[in-house]
Amino acid sequence: MNHYPFKPTPRALLERMLFIRAYEEQIADFHTKGPFPHVCTSVGQEASAVGVVAALEPQDLILTNHRSAGHLLARGADPGRVLAEVMGRSGGYCKGKSGTLHVSAKELGVILTSTIVGGELSLATGVGLSLAMQGSDAIAVCFFGDGAAAEGIFHESLNLAAVWQLPVLYVCENNHWQAFVHRNETMLGDRISPRAAGYGVEGLTVDGNDVEAVLAAAREAADKVRTTRKPFLLETYTYRLRGHMEPNDQSYVDPAELAFWGPQDPILRMKRSLLERGLATEDGLAEMAARAREAMEAAAAFASASPFPDPAELLTDVYA
Ligand SMILES: Cc1ncc(C[n+]2csc(CCOP(=O)(O)OP(=O)(O)O)c2C)c(N)n1
Numbered sequence: 001m002n003h004y005p006f007k008p009t010p011r012a013l014l015e016r017m018l019f020i021r022a023y024e025e026q027i028a029d030f031h032t033k034g035p036f037p038h039v040c041t042s043v044g045q046e047a048s049a050v051g052v053v054a055a056l057e058p059q060d061l062i063l064t065n066h067r068s069a070g071h072l073l074a075r076g077a078d079p080g081r082v083l084a085e086v087m088g089r090s091g092g093y094c095k096g097k098s099g100t101l102h103v104s105a106k107e108l109g110v111i112l113t114s115t116i117v118g119g120e121l122s123l124a125t126g127v128g129l130s131l132a133m134q135g136s137d138a139i140a141v142c143f144f145g146d147g148a149a150a151e152g153i154f155h156e157s158l159n160l161a162a163v164w165q166l167p168v169l170y171v172c173e174n175n176h177w178q179a180f181v182h183r184n185e186t187m188l189g190d191r192i193s194p195r196a197a198g199y200g201v202e203g204l205t206v207d208g209n210d211v212e213a214v215l216a217a218a219r220e221a222a223d224k225v226r227t228t229r230k231p232f233l234l235e236t237y238t239y240r241l242r243g244h245m246e247p248n249d250q251s252y253v254d255p256a257e258l259a260f261w262g263p264q265d266p267i268l269r270m271k272r273s274l275l276e277r278g279l280a281t282e283d284g285l286a287e288m289a290a291r292a293r294e295a296m297e298a299a300a301a302f303a304s305a306s307p308f309p310d311p312a313e314l315l316t317d318v319y320a
């Protein structure tokens, strides 16, 4: 698979979502087999990652949160190296020193995973300032959750980006959950994007489970940020189909909610759409999914065979 850049045809969009899903399933599979690091998966949110990232240019910089694998893989990260990082192996993107919660892939412009909820928001504003000072044509893109949007740092980051006119595309993945707390307990109203108006920033909510709708909205938003050099708040309205982290636990989730969102799975929807439009066959879709699974088996073999970092490397690549 040619990881990056890719031409976002309808089939390629589905293929990349399947690739991410297969990666997350590989993580879940590891958890059924024995001790494995906790990982926050993004099952159900693949359209948000793929649609937004497909709208970006190679020079753009991405900051993300604890649910970052989809963003990395959408950008073309090698799943073996992402997995190796999760497992603390030297073959990982950060030589096994970051783990899942801090992984970055500088060569892909994915410069930060923040495990501090909302931390990516203020850092993205800082990256936007840096791009503005350099006169760059790149934009910064910041993925964060609905929970982060309830923090004070959201206000400070958007306000400053608006006042200083910084080229940042803020992408709120509103997945209905904030760890083990339903967003109904922490916010009134359904949407995050109307908050943008309070800062004089343009905001938009898109159906985050429709990958082509996300791509179209993200293109429009990214173009605006690129040309006006002002921030934009895009909300991808989606749903987290698994628990907060692996191993999966959804005992606290209302089964009726899961039953509603299950059929809204972005991969199911895109498959149906391709079949209806005659852009794929059932056999073709099965082959596509099988290729993704094979790629993940190879990734798992690579990561498992990768050695742990040499203790002599403990203090290299570390800022003090
Ligand atoms: C500052 C801070 N507070 C609390 C946590 C613990 N925590 C990790 S993820 C999370 C929920 C985040 O929810 P949201 O921003 O909606 O992101 P999602 O997990 O849904 O992608 C919390 C509270 C943390 N990592 N950082």
Ligand SMILES: [Mg+2]
Residues within 6 Å of the ligand: 145, 146, 147, 173, 174, 175, 176, 177, 178, 179
């Ligand atoms: Mg959330």
